[in-house]
Amino acid sequence: MTSQRLTRVGVSASTLVLLASVAACGSSGPSGGSGGGGGEGGTGQVWALQDTTLNPIEEASIERFNEQSEAGDFELATFGNDPYKQRLRTAIGSPQAPDLFFNWGGGNLKEYVDAGTVEDLTPLLDENPELRDAFLPSVLAGAELDGKNYGLPMRGMQPVVLFYNKSVLESAGVEVPETWDDLLTAVDQLKAANVTPIALAGNQAWTELMWAEYLLDRVGGPEVFQNIRDGVEGDWSQPAVLEAMTMLKELIDRGGFGTEFASVGYDVGGASTILAQGDAGFHLMGSWEFVNQLGQSPDFVEAGDLGWAPFPAVTGGEGDPSNLVGNVSNFYSLTTDSENKEAAEEFLSTALTDETYIDDLIAAGDVPPVTGVREKLEEAENSEYTTFIYDQTVDAENFQLSWDQDLAADEATEMLEQLSLFFLGEQTPQGFVDALAG
Amino acid sequence: MSSRGSSTQTGQQRPSAWYAAPAVLFFGLFAVVPMLLVVYLSFTDWDGFGFPQPSGAGNWSRLAGDGEARDALVLTLVFMVLSWLVQTPVALLIGVWAAGRQRNRAILSSLFFLPLLLSTAAIALLWRSVLDPNFGVTQSLPLLGEFNFLGDTSIVIYTVIFVITWQYVPFHTLLYQAAARTIPASLYEAATIDGAGRYKQFFQITLPLLRYTIITSTVLMLVGSFTTFDTVLILTGGGPGTATRIAPLYMYITGFSGFEFGYASAVAVLLLALGAGLSLVVTKATGFRDMNSQQEGA
Numbered sequence: 001m002t003s004q005r006l007t008r009v010g011v012s013a014s015t016l017v018l019l020a021s022v023a024a025c026g027s028s029g030p031s032g033g034s035g036g037g038g039g040e041g042g043t044g045q046v047w048a049l050q051d052t053t054l055n056p057i058e059e060a061s062i063e064r065f066n067e068q069s070e071a072g073d074f075e076l077a078t079f080g081n082d083p084y085k086q087r088l089r090t091a092i093g094s095p096q097a098p099d100l101f102f103n104w105g106g107g108n109l110k111e112y113v114d115a116g117t118v119e120d121l122t123p124l125l126d127e128n129p130e131l132r133d134a135f136l137p138s139v140l141a142g143a144e145l146d147g148k149n150y151g152l153p154m155r156g157m158q159p160v161v162l163f164y165n166k167s168v169l170e171s172a173g174v175e176v177p178e179t180w181d182d183l184l185t186a187v188d189q190l191k192a193a194n195v196t197p198i199a200l201a202g203n204q205a206w207t208e209l210m211w212a213e214y215l216l217d218r219v220g221g222p223e224v225f226q227n228i229r230d231g232v233e234g235d236w237s238q239p240a241v242l243e244a245m246t247m248l249k250e251l252i253d254r255g256g257f258g259t260e261f262a263s264v265g266y267d268v269g270g271a272s273t274i275l276a277q278g279d280a281g282f283h284l285m286g287s288w289e290f291v292n293q294l295g296q297s298p299d300f301v302e303a304g305d306l307g308w309a310p311f312p313a314v315t316g317g318e319g320d321p322s323n324l325v326g327n328v329s330n331f332y333s334l335t336t337d338s339e340n341k342e343a344a345e346e347f348l349s350t351a352l353t354d355e356t357y358i359d360d361l362i363a364a365g366d367v368p369p370v371t372g373v374r375e376k377l378e379e380a381e382n383s384e385y386t387t388f389i390y391d392q393t394v395d396a397e398n399f400q401l402s403w404d405q406d407l408a409a410d411e412a413t414e415m416l417e418q419l420s421l422f423f424l425g426e427q428t429p430q431g432f433v434d435a436l437a438g
Numbered sequence: 439m440s441s442r443g444s445s446t447q448t449g450q451q452r453p454s455a456w457y458a459a460p461a462v463l464f465f466g467l468f469a470v471v472p473m474l475l476v477v478y479l480s481f482t483d484w485d486g487f488g489f490p491q492p493s494g495a496g497n498w499s500r501l502a503g504d505g506e507a508r509d510a511l512v513l514t515l516v517f518m519v520l521s522w523l524v525q526t527p528v529a530l531l532i533g534v535w536a537a538g539r540q541r542n543r544a545i546l547s548s549l550f551f552l553p554l555l556l557s558t559a560a561i562a563l564l565w566r567s568v569l570d571p572n573f574g575v576t577q578s579l580p581l582l583g584e585f586n587f588l589g590d591t592s593i594v595i596y597t598v599i600f601v602i603t604w605q606y607v608p609f610h611t612l613l614y615q616a617a618a619r620t621i622p623a624s625l626y627e628a629a630t631i632d633g634a635g636r637y638k639q640f641f642q643i644t645l646p647l648l649r650y651t652i653i654t655s656t657v658l659m660l661v662g663s664f665t666t667f668d669t670v671l672i673l674t675g676g677g678p679g680t681a682t683r684i685a686p687l688y689m690y691i692t693g694f695s696g697f698e699f700g701y702a703s704a705v706a707v708l709l710l711a712l713g714a715g716l717s718l719v720v721t722k723a724t725g726f727r728d729m730n731s732q733q734e735g736a
Contacts, residue, residue, distance in 0.1 A: 093487060115488060261589070
């Protein structure tokens with residue numbers, strides 16, 4: 001064999017292997033055939049987070065759209081939380097990109113918008129004023145950046161709420177705390193009654209984050225975090241941060257979360273079960289916790305032992321006690337590279353406000369951010385809880401998106417790490433500030 | 439069959455280098471090309487959008503001054519050495535014991551090898567629920583219930599080493615068992631006649647003859663624990679805090695949570711260099727290369 005022939009054989013062989021590997025990558029894409037955006041009129045991809053309760057509802061909504069609409073078909077692909085963020089990041093801008101994708105709005109969405117991968121939906125809303133009016137303005141604002149709208153709410157509002165076990169509180173003689181000082185007293189009383197005062201799923205830092213978010217808001221008002229996020233008038237070294245973290249440190253040192261939180265997870269057998277079994281008094285968690293408890297410990301909820309309250313006020317603090325933190329909602333955004341834009345816009349403007357879709361969400365315990373939904377909530381099951389969430393959100397002076405979603409990914413990762421060290425007592429309040437401000 | 443080229447003239451059967459082509463091609467595509475890409479990425483900034491932006495040696499100077507990366511590396515070394523110290527004697531003893539042909543040993547050894555059949559994810563999930571501070575089995579046991587194995591930052595690294603040991607000892611046991619079985623029985627017979635006891639036989643015959651197996655197993659263990667990732671990710675996620683954040687996890691978190699692919703690639707290149715250096719040093723220092731047969735008559 002001459003060397004020339006050998007080179008040729010080598011080249012074609014390697015091309016073959018390359019092609020094979022590329023093909024393999026292609027077919028490992030989201031579930032369902034067409035593999036990515038598809039051509040004009042092909043099946044569009046909708047990407048969302050895995051959720052046993054919501055996925056069937058989303059699926060049904062897409063099927064209804066496919067039957068009714070002439071514009072094109074969609075299919076749903078779902079992913080777990082971490083794989084979703086990784087996969088979306090690398091898929092966007094590639095032929096594998098979805099047409100519509102699930103997101104949290106805020107800074108999380110901003111990274112995608114800045115990269116020029118998200119379609120501006122403001123024209124769509126301008127053409128359809130009734131669509132804009134269908135959503136609660138404060139929630140719609142969650143996917144608004146520089147006055148432009150980049151996503152429409154596709155599921156319920158998820159503020160963080162202070163859940164409690166009524167019978168535990170009762171037997172320890174504890175009142176539902178209205179202020180931070182009340183909470184500290186409650187912690188002492190619960191400790192004396194030999195229960196963990198507050199259940200915390202501390203093996204993941206996002207659960208600890210909820211405490212920091214609320215405290216900073218109550219102490220310094222929402223502007224403090226907004227400044228940090230926007231990097232304009234101050235960073236983590238603003239005095240309110242140190243003050244809030246010092247208060248949080250006091251709560252940890254007082255034994256508010258017990259001693260075992262660092263290895264408690266938020267899955268089956270985690271913090272929720274601890275609360276339901278009466279081993280803890282409180283549990284600060286997103287509003288989805290109610291649905292979760294209903295599924296995991298129905299007896300506990302049906303016996304009326306699960307209570308809920310807004311996060312306590314801080315006396316003398318800047319933040320309004322009606323302020324909320326959490327996930328404003330989740331949004332569907334449209335990618336700029338989508339080849340099914342018309343169909344996607346039709347989907348966004350009809351399917352999300354569709355009567356059946358809203359009813360399905362409500363039946364699942366979700367509180368859709370749609371105007372005039374309160375009457376429906378009152379008639380449905382669990383109305384006591386869902387109307388509480390609705391009223392809280394409507395009345396809130398400010399609704400801050402969870403910090404880990406509102407900061408850019410690298411800042412969020414660093415912040416969560418410092419926070420978990422802080423909860424373990426390996427980082428002081430001042431050290432926390434210095435590490436993040438530096 | 440006629441062979442091509444000069445080999446017929448010298449009378450030696452040497453296969454053409456092209457026989458290696460498929461293997462070289464695969465190695466090139468799936469090992470060398472990704473490595474080169476990672477080296478390239480380590481000189482860029484890339485958050486996953488668009489194209490990587492060249493950043494010169496920015497990632498490298500950041501890595502040089504990164505305390506977290508240093509902590510992760512130190513933890514990796516501690517983890518590696520401790521894993522080796524724990525796994526080697528356990529695997530060696532069980533392996534030599536299992537080499538005996540008694541029936542009870544055969545049955546028990548097949549039980550010992552059970553972890554080999556489980557996937558890493560299953561093992562990590564299993565131990566996570568066994569050690570859970572609220573609902574785990576250990577909580578209902580005396581003494582063990584006192585510890586928070588996955589939540590206490592001062593003991594969690596040992597918990598991880600224990601689980602890793604549980605996971606990998608069967609494999610190394612298998613190596614030792616096979617090697618111990620190749621030791622000629624005549625050596626033991628002679629030693630017995632000379633009046634050597636069991637301990638003396640173990641230290642004078644078994645151990646020296648298992649030397650190369652010990653080296654092989656050591657290289658596998660050291661390089662293996664240097665790059666351990668999946669078990670730790672599922673078991674602790676690197677936490678609590680950074681108590682079990684070994685270097686591969688640090689790389690993963692930087693890359694796939696922080697989306698700093700450039701910097702994560704720099705960490706990856708460092709790990710690659712250290713891992714390759716490590717196996718070179720170990721094989722050089724132990725005479726792994728001049729290994730010769732231990733068989734009778736060889």
